[in-house]
Amino acid sequence: MIASPNCKINIGLHIVRRRDDGYHDLETVFVPVPLRDELTIEPAGHFNFSQTGITINCNPESNIIVKALRLMQSECDNRLPNVDINLQKNIPFGAGLGGGSSDAAFTLRMLNDLFNLGLSNDRLRSMAAKLGADCAFFIDNQPAFATGIGDKLTPLGFNPLKGYKLLMVKPDETVSTAEAYGGIMPREHRNDIKPCNLTEAVKRPIPEWKEYIVNDFEETVFAKHPRLSEIKNTLYDNGALYAAMSGSGATVYGIFENNFNVNINFDNNYNVYNFNL
Numbered sequence: 001m002i003a004s005p006n007c008k009i010n011i012g013l014h015i016v017r018r019r020d021d022g023y024h025d026l027e028t029v030f031v032p033v034p035l036r037d038e039l040t041i042e043p044a045g046h047f048n049f050s051q052t053g054i055t056i057n058c059n060p061e062s063n064i065i066v067k068a069l070r071l072m073q074s075e076c077d078n079r080l081p082n083v084d085i086n087l088q089k090n091i092p093f094g095a096g097l098g099g100g101s102s103d104a105a106f107t108l109r110m111l112n113d114l115f116n117l118g119l120s121n122d123r124l125r126s127m128a129a130k131l132g133a134d135c136a137f138f139i140d141n142q143p144a145f146a147t148g149i150g151d152k153l154t155p156l157g158f159n160p161l162k163g164y165k166l167l168m169v170k171p172d173e174t175v176s177t178a179e180a181y182g183g184i185m186p187r188e189h190r191n192d193i194k195p196c197n198l199t200e201a202v203k204r205p206i207p208e209w210k211e212y213i214v215n216d217f218e219e220t221v222f223a224k225h226p227r228l229s230e231i232k233n234t235l236y237d238n239g240a241l242y243a244a245m246s247g248s249g250a251t252v253y254g255i256f257e258n259n260f261n262v263n264i265n266f267d268n269n270y271n272v273y274n275f276n277l
Contacts (some may be wrong), residue, residue, distance in 0.1 A: 001114050004036040005106040006139065007097035009168070009246040009253055011160065012159045012213040016188045018151045023133075024186060026257045029198050030098075030144050031161055035273050037103055038088035039065070042112050047082045053089035064100045068107040068131055072117075080115060082193045091168075092271060094174025096247030098138070105138030125153075128241060134247075138216045145199045146240070161277045165256040167240075167264075170271040173250055175221055180248030181229045183220030206255055211243040228252050233268075238264050246276045 011029040018024050036054075040100060049060040060066050073080050085107075091099030105128045112119045119127075121139050128135035134152035143156040201212040222229040228249055235243040235254030239262065243254040256262055258276055266272050 001042065001096045001110050001198060002038065002040050003106050003110055004097070004247050005039055005091075005093075005102040005138070006036045006141070007033050007091045007099050007102060008134070009033055009097065009166075009245070009251075010215065011202055012208075013215040013217060013247065014182065014198070015181075015184050015186050015216045016176060019149075024184075026029060026146070026150060026182065027198055028076050028150065029156065029160075030134065030146055030150075030276060031159065032138075032141050032143070033097070033168070033277075034275055035091055037090050038101060039056070039106055039110070040084075041107070041114060042084050043114075044082050044084035049087075050085070051087045051089055053087075054092060056089060056093060059185055064104040064131060065107050068104040068128075069111065070109060071127055071130060074113045075119075076117065080111065083111075092170050092251070094131045094176065095170050095251040096175070096245065097168075097251055098247070098248045099158070101128075101132045101135040102138045104128065105135045105141075109139065117246060123251075125151075132273045146156065154199075156202070159277070160206070161255065163258055164206065164241075164277055165258050165262065166253060166277055167235065167256065167262055168246070168251050168253045168273045169233070169235070169266060170273075171227050172271075173225060173227070175249035178249050179224070180217050180221055180244045182193045183217045183224070184216060187216070206241045213242070213244070215247075216244050217248050234264060238262065 008030045014027040016025040050067055056080040077111040091097055108124050125139045128139055136151045143159050144153040146153050231252040232243045240254030247254050
């Protein structure tokens with residue numbers, strides 16, 4: 001079985017409060033984007049995991065795909081047969097795009113289909129949330145308003161980027177989630193934040209978003225990674241209707257009119273992806 005796990009971007013991201021368990025409650029809008037990995041899972045006589053494309057240096061058992069497999073095995077009382085898994089990694093990591101989370105969620109979905117397990121999407125979302133904060137989003141893979149740690153999802157019912165051009169720029173640096181959260185001050189402790197209902201804000205015309213929609217990580221991440229701020233300014237200078245960092249970085253995206261000719265020359269130190277949505 002072959003599937004193509006896609007990534008996502010965040011439209012707005014508010015860190016609401018720090019929880020007693022050490023995590024943070026947040027508010028964001030997830031939108032799927034067609035930058036994709038390629039994932040193959042087949043029954044096999046013995047377990048094997050292999051990877052091509054972008055290199056991720058970790059023990060296979062530490063890879064989130066294998067963690068998803070082990071979780072499914074435990075949920076099924078280890079009755080699943082062995083599988084051969086191959087990942088062609090195209091989505092950059094440390095990018096705020098949720099590529100690993102998507103791979104994990106697609107693994108659960110594929111195992112469910114491949115072995116006719118009959119698990120509902122509700123069950124799969126519950127399992128996915130154990131693997132990562134935004135994993136559950138990729139089970140339904142539809143634009144959604146996310147709260148909690150990113151696992152409580154309310155479908156938007158529309159794609160706010162449909163009919164627009166999306167340009168994503170990822171420099172040759174990463175931002176770890178721990179680094180991003182380490183510099184953040186939750187909104188419950190700040191007085192300089194205006195209330196912003198993201199579910200209402202994304203219904204506004206996109207040129208108005210920069211007045212209403214913010215990513216709380218940008219202030220501290222940009223201070224440590226000034227190239228990301230430069231990318232955002234470059235996108236605006238070259239006609240973006242809205243530009244922002246996705247998640248905790250390091251990808252910065254710009255939204256343009258679909259027929260707009262985007263002509264920005266980034267050097268080889270940047271990965272650039274563009275899509276008409």
